[in-house]
Amino acid sequence: MNFNEEMKKRVEQIERVLAAYLPKEQGLQKTIFESMNYSVLAGGKRLRPMIMQETYRLFGGDQEEIEPFMAAMEMIHSSSLVHDDLPAMDADEYRRGRKTTWVVYGEDMAILAGDALMIYAFETAAKAFAISPHPQRVGQAVGILAQKTGIYGMIGGQTVDVELTDKPMSAEQLDFIYRLKTGALLEASMMIGAVLAGAGPQEVAAVERVACDVGVAFQIQDDILDVTSTAEVLGKPIGSDQKNNKTTYVTLYGMEQAGQQVEILSHRALDTLKKLPQRNEYLEELFISLIHRKK
Numbered sequence: 578m579n580f581n582e583e584m585k586k587r588v589e590q591i592e593r594v595l596a597a598y599l600p601k602e603q604g605l606q607k608t609i610f611e612s613m614n615y616s617v618l619a620g621g622k623r624l625r626p627m628i629m630q631e632t633y634r635l636f637g638g639d640q641e642e643i644e645p646f647m648a649a650m651e652m653i654h655s656s657s658l659v660h661d662d663l664p665a666m667d668a669d670e671y672r673r674g675r676k677t678t679w680v681v682y683g684e685d686m687a688i689l690a691g692d693a694l695m696i697y698a699f700e701t702a703a704k705a706f707a708i709s710p711h712p713q714r715v716g717q718a719v720g721i722l723a724q725k726t727g728i729y730g731m732i733g734g735q736t737v738d739v740e741l742t743d744k745p746m747s748a749e750q751l752d753f754i755y756r757l758k759t760g761a762l763l764e765a766s767m768m769i770g771a772v773l774a775g776a777g778p779q780e781v782a783a784v785e786r787v788a789c790d791v792g793v794a795f796q797i798q799d800d801i802l803d804v805t806s807t808a809e810v811l812g813k814p815i816g817s818d819q820k821n822n823k824t825t826y827v828t829l830y831g832m833e834q835a836g837q838q839v840e841i842l843s844h845r846a847l848d849t850l851k852k853l854p855q856r857n858e859y860l861e862e863l864f865i866s867l868i869h870r871k872k
Contacts, residue, residue: 580862587630587859591623591647598648598701601835612682612690613697617655620673625650625766626864631860632770632784635853642709646718646769649702653726654762657735659687666739699723699737709773718769725765734758738823746824759799760792776815783853787846795867797835800825802870804832843868 595617600610626647633643662669662677670680679687705715709836724730726743734757741750767784776784804827826835847864 578858578862582860583859584627584717584863584866587627588623591626591630591651592618594626594644595648595651598645598704600697608682608686609693611691612678612686613652613653613694614680616659616678616690616694617652619655619675623651625654625762627863628763628788628860629766629770631857632767634770635855635857635860636771636774636776636780638770638774640706640709642711643770643773645701645703645705645708646773647720648700650692650762650766650769652698652701653731655721656691656698657731657762659691659694661735663687664788675745695726702759705773711773711775714773714775718772721765721768721772725761730757730761730765734761742823746829748829749827751824752828755796756789756801757795760789763788763792763795780853783849787849789848790842790846791864791867794839794846796871797826797828797839797842798867800827801832801835801839801850803827838866 599614599617602610602614604610629647629650630643646740659678660670660810661667663679669677671677675722677687682690699719699722702719705718706712709715725730728736737750738758741754764785767788768781771781771784786800803825826838830838843864847861850861850864
C-alpha cells in the first residue's frame with residue numbers, strides 16, 4: 578500500500594462528499610452560503626471525516642449512511658476554526674495558506690458563518706435517517722455528535738482555553754483543554770463510525786480511548802510546529818501561541834519532553850487499535866503519519 582496515494586484518493590472522495598452536501602450559493606442570503614463554503618473548502622487534511630470513514634470500514638460498514646456524518650463533522654470542525662480565527666479569539670489572518678473567513682467577509686459575517694455551519698452540520702447529519710437501514714444507530718450517532726461538540730466536548734474545552742489565556746495554567750488544566758478542544762471531535766468521528774457499522778459498546782469505548790490519545794498527541798504536535806515550523810509550510814502564522822500568551826506542552830515541559838509525549842500517546846493509541854478483532858492498515862498508517870507531520 579502506498580500511503581500517500583491512498584490518502585490522496587480518500588481526500589478526493591471526501592471533497593466530493595462535502596461538495597454534495599454544501600449549500601448552493603444562491604438566493605438573497607447567498608453571502609452566508611459563500612462564506613460557509615469558503616470556510617469548508619479551504620483545504621486541509623480532512624482528518625476527521627477520514628478517520629470516521631475508516632473506523633466505519635474497520636467494523637464492516639459499507640453504506641452511504643456514513644457520508645452525511647462525514648460532511649457534518651467537517652462543517653463543525655470548520656465552524657470552530659472560523660470562530661477561533663476571529664479577533665476576539667486568536668486574531669489570525671491566514672489559515673491553510675489563505676486569508677481567514679473574517680478577513681475576507683468581515684467579522685460579522687464570519688460569526689454568522691461559524692454559527693450557520695454548526696447548525697447546518699446537524700441538518701446534514703439528520704439526512705442519514707432517510708438512507709440508513711438502522712435509524713436507531715443514526716439517532717445514537719447524532720447524540721454522540723451533539724455531546725462531543727457542545728459544552729461537554731469541543732466548546733467546553735474552548736471555553737476553558739479562552740478563560741485561562743494570559744493566566745497560569747496547570748498540566749491538569751492543559752490536558753483537560755486538549756482532551757475536549759481537540760480530542761472530542763476525533764472521539765466523535767471514531768465513535769460515530771463504529772456505531773453506524775454496528776460495533777458493540779466495548780468496541781465503541783475502545784475507539785473513544787484511541788481517539789482521545791490521538792487528539793492530545795495531535796494538539797501537542799501542533800504546539801511543537803507553532804515553534805519549529807514556518808508560515809509557508811504550516812499554512813498559517815507561526816508563533817501565535819506565544820503572541821497570545823498561551824500555555825502549551827512546549828512551554829510547560831520543553832520541546833524534547835513534548836515530542837516524547839506525542840510518541841507515547843500515539844503508540845498507546847495504536848496498541849489499543851491493534852487489540853480490536855478487526856484491522857484497518859490504512860487507519861494505523863494514518864495515525865503513524867500524525868506523529869511525524871510537518872503541517
